[in-house]
Amino acid sequence: xxxxxRIEQKTDEELAREARAGSRRSFEELALRYKRxxxxxxxxxxxSDQDAEDLxxxxxxxxxxxxxxxxxxxxxxxxxxxxxxxxxxxxYRRKRxxxxxxxxxxxxxxxxxAVRTAGEARSxxxxxxxxxxxxxxxxxxxxxxxxxxxxxxxxASIGKSRLAVRLLLHRARTNLMKRVGPTPGRAAxxxxxxxxxxx
Amino acid sequence: xxxxxxxxxxxxxxxxxxxxxxxxxxxxxRCGACREYVLFTASLAARLAGETPSFLAAAPDSPLDPxxxxxxGAGRGTxxxxxxxxxLRPFPAAAAALVVVVSALIIFRVVGRGPGPGLTSxxxxxxxxxxxxxxxxxxxxxxxxxxxESSLARERVILERSVLSAVEYLQARLNIRVERKQxxxxx
Numbered sequence: 001x002x003x004x005x006r007i008e009q010k011t012d013e014e015l016a017r018e019a020r021a022g023s024r025r026s027f028e029e030l031a032l033r034y035k036r037x038x039x040x041x042x043x044x045x046x047x048s049d050q051d052a053e054d055l056x057x058x059x060x061x062x063x064x065x066x067x068x069x070x071x072x073x074x075x076x077x078x079x080x081x082x083x084x085x086x087x088x089x090x091x092y093r094r095k096r097x098x099x100x101x102x103x104x105x106x107x108x109x110x111x112x113x114a115v116r117t118a119g120e121a122r123s124x125x126x127x128x129x130x131x132x133x134x135x136x137x138x139x140x141x142x143x144x145x146x147x148x149x150x151x152x153x154x155x156a157s158i159g160k161s162r163l164a165v166r167l168l169l170h171r172a173r174t175n176l177m178k179r180v181g182p183t184p185g186r187a188a189x190x191x192x193x194x195x196x197x198x199x
Numbered sequence: 200x201x202x203x204x205x206x207x208x209x210x211x212x213x214x215x216x217x218x219x220x221x222x223x224x225x226x227x228x229r230c231g232a233c234r235e236y237v238l239f240t241a242s243l244a245a246r247l248a249g250e251t252p253s254f255l256a257a258a259p260d261s262p263l264d265p266x267x268x269x270x271x272g273a274g275r276g277t278x279x280x281x282x283x284x285x286x287l288r289p290f291p292a293a294a295a296a297l298v299v300v301v302s303a304l305i306i307f308r309v310v311g312r313g314p315g316p317g318l319t320s321x322x323x324x325x326x327x328x329x330x331x332x333x334x335x336x337x338x339x340x341x342x343x344x345x346x347x348e349s350s351l352a353r354e355r356v357i358l359e360r361s362v363l364s365a366v367e368y369l370q371a372r373l374n375i376r377v378e379r380k381q382x383x384x385x386x
Contacts, residue, residue: 028265036258043258053261064268126247127254144214145247151214170210173240182235 012076019067031060044131059084081157129179137172205233213240
C-alpha cells in the first residue's frame with residue numbers, strides 16, 4: 001500500500017490520508033517528521049525535557065487513536081497542533097495542581113529555569129529567545145514562523161479569535177525585539193521603509 | 200506618542216500580507232525606533248526560518264513508543280472513550296434510567312385513568328344552552344356589523360357637510376370659485 005522508497009517525498013496530508021486508511025508506516029513517518037517540532041513547541045512552557053517528551057508521546061497516541069477523524073480538507077499540521085494544544089492545556093493544569101500539592105520548590109525550579117533560559121537567549125539564537133516569552137506568545141510565534149500556519153489556522157488551533165492571535169503575534173515581536181535587540185545590518189533600514197514626502 | 204499605534208499597524212499589515220498604511224510609513228520615516236521595528240518585523244520570518252533547522256537539530260531525538268499505538272489501535276478512540284465514560288460513571292446513567300421509568304409510570308397512571316363522573320341532566324341542559332348561544336352568534340354578528348356600517352355612514356355625511364361649509368366660507372372670503380370635479384368614491 002505504501003511505497004517505502006517514496007514515502008519521504010510525500011506531503012503530510014498524503015501521509016495522513018494513508019494513515020487514515022490504515023497505513024501504520026505513514027503514521028510513523030508523520031511522527032518522525034513532527035516529534036522534534038512538537039518537542040520544541042512544548043518544551044519552554046513545561047520546563048523539563050522529560051515532560052515535553054511525555055507530552056509528545058501522548059499527542060501521537062491521541063492522533064493515532066483519532067486518525068479516522070482527520071479531515072483531509074485541512075492541513076495536517078493544523079489538526080496536529082489543535083490536539084497538541086488541548087493536551088498541553090490538560091497537562092499544564094495537572095502540573096499546576098501537582099505543584100500546588102508538592103509545595104513551592106517546584107515553582108521555584110521553574111522560575112530558575114525561566115531566568116536561566118532568558119540569560120541563554122541573549123547569547124544564542126532567536127528561537128531560544130522566543131522560548132523565554134510568555135507561553136502563548138511563543139506558541140503563536142512557532143506556529144506562524146516555525147510551521148508557516150496562517151493566522152486563521154493558528155486561531156483554529158488554539159481556540160482564539162484572529163484578532164487575539166494577531167495581538168499575540170504583535171506582542172511576541174515587540175518583546176522579542178526587546179530581548180534580542182534590533183536587526184543587524186541597519187544599512188538596510190532605509191530600503192525597508194519606502195521614501196515619503198516627509199522622509 | 201504614535202509609536203505603539205504605528206507598530207500595531209506594522210504588525211497587522213505583516214500578518215494580513217498587505218501594505219503598510221501611509222500613516223505608519225510616514226511615522227516610521229521620522230521615528231528611528233519604529234524604523235527598527237519595521238526592519239525587524241520584515242526580516243523576522245527569514246531569520247527564524249534560517250534558524251529553525253539548527254534549533255530543531257538541538258532538540259533531543261527521543262524515541263517514540265509505537266508499541267503503545269499498537270495496544271490502542273487506530274481509529275478506536277471514540278468508541279473506547281465512550282465505553283470508558285459509561286463504565287466509569289454508572290451512577291448517573293442508572294439515575295437517569297430511574298427518572299425515565301418513574302416519569303413513564305406517572306404518565307401512565309394519569310393518562311390511563313377512566314372517564315370522570317357523568318353529568319347530571321341540569322348540567323347537560325346548561326351545556327346545550329351555551330352551545331345554542333354559540334350557534335346563534337352569526338345572526339348577532341350581522342346585526343352588529345350593520346350598526347357599525349350605519350354609524351360610519353353618519354360620520355361620512357357629517358364630514359362632507361363640514362367640508363362643504365369650509366369651501367363656501369373660503370369662496371366668500373377670498374372671492375373665488377371652487378368646483379367639484381368628481382364625485383368622491385364611496386367608502
